[in-house]
Amino acid sequence: MPLTPTDEIVRRARAAGAGVGAFNVLQLEHAQAIVAGAENADRPVILQISENTVRYHGALEPVALASLAVARAAKTPVAVHLDHAENPDLVREAVALGLGSVMFDASKLPYAENVAATREVVEYCHSHGVWVEAELGEVGGKGGAHTPGVRTDPEEARAFVAATGVDALAVAVGSAHQMVSRDAVLDLDLIARLRAAVDTPLVLHGSSGVADPHLTEAVTAGMTKVNVSTHLNKAFTEAVRAHLAEHPTTVDPRKYLSPARAAVAREVAHLLAVLAP
Numbered sequence: 001m002p003l004t005p006t007d008e009i010v011r012r013a014r015a016a017g018a019g020v021g022a023f024n025v026l027q028l029e030h031a032q033a034i035v036a037g038a039e040n041a042d043r044p045v046i047l048q049i050s051e052n053t054v055r056y057h058g059a060l061e062p063v064a065l066a067s068l069a070v071a072r073a074a075k076t077p078v079a080v081h082l083d084h085a086e087n088p089d090l091v092r093e094a095v096a097l098g099l100g101s102v103m104f105d106a107s108k109l110p111y112a113e114n115v116a117a118t119r120e121v122v123e124y125c126h127s128h129g130v131w132v133e134a135e136l137g138e139v140g141g142k143g144g145a146h147t148p149g150v151r152t153d154p155e156e157a158r159a160f161v162a163a164t165g166v167d168a169l170a171v172a173v174g175s176a177h178q179m180v181s182r183d184a185v186l187d188l189d190l191i192a193r194l195r196a197a198v199d200t201p202l203v204l205h206g207s208s209g210v211a212d213p214h215l216t217e218a219v220t221a222g223m224t225k226v227n228v229s230t231h232l233n234k235a236f237t238e239a240v241r242a243h244l245a246e247h248p249t250t251v252d253p254r255k256y257l258s259p260a261r262a263a264v265a266r267e268v269a270h271l272l273a274v275l276a277p
Contacts, residue, residue, distance in 0.1 A: 003068065004077035006101035007131040007167065009044045010201050010225055019219035019275030022046035022203075023268060024083060024229035025063065026053055030236070031070040033261040035078055037268025043276065044077035045268070048227065049099075050084045060090060064097045081133075083227070091121055094130075101131035103170065103203075111156070118164040126165070133203055133225070135170040136160050151190060154197035161198045168225060169194075170203040173218075184209035188221045195222025203227065208234075216277045226275055232264050239263035 013020040023034045025047050038045035047067045054060045064080070071078035082094040082102040091102050102125060106117040118134045125132045136152050152171040161169060171194050174186040184206065194202055201224035207215060208231035215226060239260040243250065250256060 003071050003098075003100070004044065004079050005131065006046060006079040006081055009046060009077055009079050010131075010168065013044070014201050014224045017220075018277070019215070019224060019226045020044065020046060021268065021272045021275055022048050022081065022083075022225050022227045023232055024048045024050055024053070024227070025067050026056070026233070027063070028066050028070075029257050029261045030232070030264060031067045033236075033264035034232075034268050035070050035074045035076075036261075037265040038076045038078065038272060039074065040265065041269040041272040042076060043272040044079075045272065046079045046081050046101075046225070047071060048081045048083040048103075048229075050229075051082075051086060051090060052084070054090065060093050061097060064094065064099060068098060088117070088121055088124075092124065095125060095128050099130070101133065101167075103133040103135070105135050105170075107135040107170075111160075115160060115163045118160075118166060122165045131167045133168040133170060134160075134164060134166040135205070136172075151187065152194060154190075154193045157194055158197045161200050166200060168201040168203050169198060170205050170227075173204070184214075186210060186214055186218050188217055191218060191221040191223060201225055207231075212271075212274045215271070215274050219275055220277055226271075228271060231271075232267055235263045235267045236260040 010020055025031045031047055034047055049063055057063050067080045071080050080099050082099050084103055084105045085091050086105050091104055094102050104118055104121040106114040122132045136157055150172055173190050174184055202222055203225040204218055204223045205227045207226045207228045240256045243256040243259050
């Protein structure tokens, strides 16, 4: 199946009242596992490459081209997306490599600077047919990032979308990045008010910390794109540990990466079903 634009996947899900799983790729095995899980669930999926992962690999091109190759060979619609890019140069590189969407994150800047920087990125990306997600509010790491004062205000969200022209908006509603427990409490009323305030898809970051029933509730309340990374990394690492504990003399990485890849595929298939209430 041809590589599918993120816009097409998200637009169809939003029209159907369903969520789209967007899962982070750290290495080739992640991309393969995510696509295998999506194929097993017969659902579309988004492969995401974060700026942190680019730093880990030392460059965007190798992991991006590998992800694009996996996406093009898939039997279900797959998009490839740049996640949490703070550097506009990285955005331009992603566009040049053929990624269909980017998430530009200027949320750490004061509001006016966030608007100006995001608008500039949107203008560039739209001129190249690339879909843009941005963030308003603070979806930080675990511990203090989600007090009510940093959650996304619906009226500010409306103004931000109008001023920047973004195609999707990541909002702070109670989740946090890098959670290894699934006990985050989402503000479902705020999600509904944000959904009513803006006519663009809403994105939930930090979804690894949200339990399955609450993910379904978030989609019902108005979330469309749901990002998951840490939860899959946890499954991957647990499978590696289990294999090495049972086979302590293993030296061939393929022996322990294969069960790790299978574990991620199972979690992806499960989560995609959770996001289709």
